[in-house]
Amino acid sequence: MKLSVLGLGYVGCVSAACFAKRGHEVVGADVSQVKVDIINSGRSPIVEPGIEELIAEAVRDGRLSATTDAAEAVQKTDVSLVCVGTPGQHNGSLDLTYIKRVCQQIGAAIEKKSTRHVVAMRSTMLPGTIHDVVIPTLQVYSGKQAGKDFGVVINPEFLREGTSIYDFDHPPFTLIGADDEETADMVKRLYAHLDAPLYVTRVKEAEMVKYACNAFHAAKVVFANEIGNLCKRLGVDSHPVMEVFCKDTKLNLSPYYLKPGFAYGGSCLPKDLRAITYKARSVDVEMPLLNALNTSNRLQVEHAAQMILSTGKKNVGILGMSFKSGTDDLRESPMVTLIETLLGKGIKLSIYDRDVELARLFGANKDYIEREIPHISSLMRSSLSDVIAASEVIVVGKKEEEYRTALAGTAGDVKVIDLVRLGGAVESLRGYDGICW
Numbered sequence: 001m002k003l004s005v006l007g008l009g010y011v012g013c014v015s016a017a018c019f020a021k022r023g024h025e026v027v028g029a030d031v032s033q034v035k036v037d038i039i040n041s042g043r044s045p046i047v048e049p050g051i052e053e054l055i056a057e058a059v060r061d062g063r064l065s066a067t068t069d070a071a072e073a074v075q076k077t078d079v080s081l082v083c084v085g086t087p088g089q090h091n092g093s094l095d096l097t098y099i100k101r102v103c104q105q106i107g108a109a110i111e112k113k114s115t116r117h118v119v120a121m122r123s124t125m126l127p128g129t130i131h132d133v134v135i136p137t138l139q140v141y142s143g144k145q146a147g148k149d150f151g152v153v154i155n156p157e158f159l160r161e162g163t164s165i166y167d168f169d170h171p172p173f174t175l176i177g178a179d180d181e182e183t184a185d186m187v188k189r190l191y192a193h194l195d196a197p198l199y200v201t202r203v204k205e206a207e208m209v210k211y212a213c214n215a216f217h218a219a220k221v222v223f224a225n226e227i228g229n230l231c232k233r234l235g236v237d238s239h240p241v242m243e244v245f246c247k248d249t250k251l252n253l254s255p256y257y258l259k260p261g262f263a264y265g266g267s268c269l270p271k272d273l274r275a276i277t278y279k280a281r282s283v284d285v286e287m288p289l290l291n292a293l294n295t296s297n298r299l300q301v302e303h304a305a306q307m308i309l310s311t312g313k314k315n316v317g318i319l320g321m322s323f324k325s326g327t328d329d330l331r332e333s334p335m336v337t338l339i340e341t342l343l344g345k346g347i348k349l350s351i352y353d354r355d356v357e358l359a360r361l362f363g364a365n366k367d368y369i370e371r372e373i374p375h376i377s378s379l380m381r382s383s384l385s386d387v388i389a390a391s392e393v394i395v396v397g398k399k400e401e402e403y404r405t406a407l408a409g410t411a412g413d414v415k416v417i418d419l420v421r422l423g424g425a426v427e428s429l430r431g432y433d434g435i436c437w
Contacts, residue, residue: 001189003027004073004080006102008035008066010164011122011157012083013046013055018168019081020058022193028066029073039066050165070102074109079118079186081155082106086123094126096133103134107141110150118151118186127207130154130177151183154203156210174198177206219289226287230276233283260436262397262419263300263334265323270294270332301334304435305341307417308393314348317391319384320398320420321353321376328355328365330373335397339376351380352387353398388414396422 001024005016008030016039020026030036035045042056058064067073074080084098103119110117121134135146146152154177159167174191176198178184184200191198201209224242231238245252264270273293280287308316323333330336342349356369357380369377381387384406388394393415396403404422407414412430419435426432 001025001079002077003190004029004070004077006030006070006073006080006082006106007084007098007123008032008039008045009083009085010046010048010161011159012081013039013044013051014048014159014164014168015081015083015122015157016064017044017051017054017058018165019190020064021054024063024190025077026058026064027073027076028064029068029070030066031068033068036066036068039064048164049162054165070105071109074106074117075113077117078115079120079190080106081120081122083122083157086125094129096125096129099123099125099129099133100137103137104141107138110138110142110144116150118153118183120153120155120187122155122157124156124210125154125207126211127204130203130207147180147183151178151180151186152203153178153183153187154206155187156206158210158213169194171196175206175209176200177203179203222289226280226289230280230283230285230287233285234279259421261421262304262435263297263337265332265334265337266329267331270297297334298337300435301337301341304338304395304417304419305345307433307435308342308347308395309345311393311415311417313392313415314346315390315392316342316347316349317387317394318349318351319353319387319394319396319403320400321351321356321380322398325398325400326355328358330356330365330368336373336376338395338397339379343375349379350387350390351376352382352384353380354400354402356380357382393417396420 003019003024003026005012005026005028008016008028012028012030016026016028028036028039038045039055040059042059044052044055055064082099082102084102086094086096086099089095106119119138121130130152135152138150138152139146142150144150156175158171171194173196174194176184176187178187178200179202188198188200227242228238231241250256273290277287277291318335318339321333321335321339322329323335339349339351384402388406388410391414394407394417396416396418397420399420399422404424404426407416407422407429408425410429415431415433416426416429417433417435418426421434421437
């Protein structure tokens with residue numbers, strides 16, 4: 001397959017060299033004559049271990065060349081990899097000048113092509129940029145229709161400076177965001193040599209994955225440093241602490257808690273977070289990341305309350321009151337906080353939770369329920385169908401199969417606000433809405 005790589009900065013050079021190494025014919029394009037001349041002489045315009053040797057071999061074997069004429073590069077190739085910069089501005093927004101310019105050039109070149117061309121965006125761009133900027137620009141300058149006359153995907157790179165060649169050949173996964181199958185299949189062929197998972201999502205999801213990854217990496221660095229700063233002040237060696245922490249791949253380094261939804265609760269997380277941040281304050285160690293967690297958690301409860309209140313309905317059914325499935329524990333349950341908020345707004349509630357109903361009659365939490373929240377206990381119903389029948393809005397607070405089955409039979413006659421993503425047929429109901437999806 002013939003490739004053009006537009007933008008010969010760090011990502012562009014590495015991509016061009018690595019694809020050429022895999023036998024593809026690659027034409028690089030850049031506005032800088034200096035970069036073009038360096039590559040055509042078999043040298044590298046960037047400093048990266050091993051890159052000069054790859055470029056020299058590819059140029060010598062006729063698999064890699066460079067030009068300042070982007071249109072020429074597009075005309076000669078089947079797929080264009082866009083690797084131009086998206087520099088950040090003072091307010092955090094991205095400068096898309098180079099993206100718009102290269103899309104204008106690609107579009108003008110596509111106008112003259114009789115064969116279907118694919119544009120793969122490797123540049124890091126905020127969600128919505130492909131649909132709001134890239135595709136409209138390509139369509140205007142080509143006079144053709146995306147998805148029909150040419151294809152567009154986003155193909156984010158996950159390369160680290162200093163180890164980029166290794167990362168290119170050994171990625172954790174390859175991601176392609178595409179809205180048509182034909183284009184996705186063509187780009188998938190570029191990565192057939194890799195022994196790594198390849199995922200295809202819609203365009204906007206792929207745009208967001210890159211930002212989710214980088215934000216999480218930043219959060220991990222700050223988290224480790226805050227724990228380390230407190231450890232040092234307390235005379236604890238932080239490295240053994242974090243080494244053991246990382247051994248837990250069931251909860252700590254895992255997908256277990258990384259599911260967008262409702263707030264955390266229970267007897268451990270809120271209490272222990274308050275305790276560690278209190279200890280930090282007592283020894284004058286600032287922990288802004290950890291201090292913000294309970295605040296952000298509270299905002300998620302407020303977000304759920306606003307979703308419910310914005311329906312304008314007064315009869316609301318709550319399915320699930322304990323802080324997670326399989327427990328009757330109501331201590332610091334965010335559902336209890338949500339219920340208290342709604343009651344304060346004059347909402348008429350009916351509540352169903354099989355676990356808590358059993359606890360109210362027989363369980364260890366009986367005293368707590370009757371002593372601390374008797375006003376809520378009186379709103380509980382023993383029948384799920386009764387709660388659904390009495391409600392204009394149903395709020396799902398726990399992932400239970402009985403909730404999914406019962407709601408799937410409502411045929412969309414009731415508004416469903418899902419805080420846990422029940423899944424299945426419920427999501428296709430006319431009145432369904434998820435808190436984070």
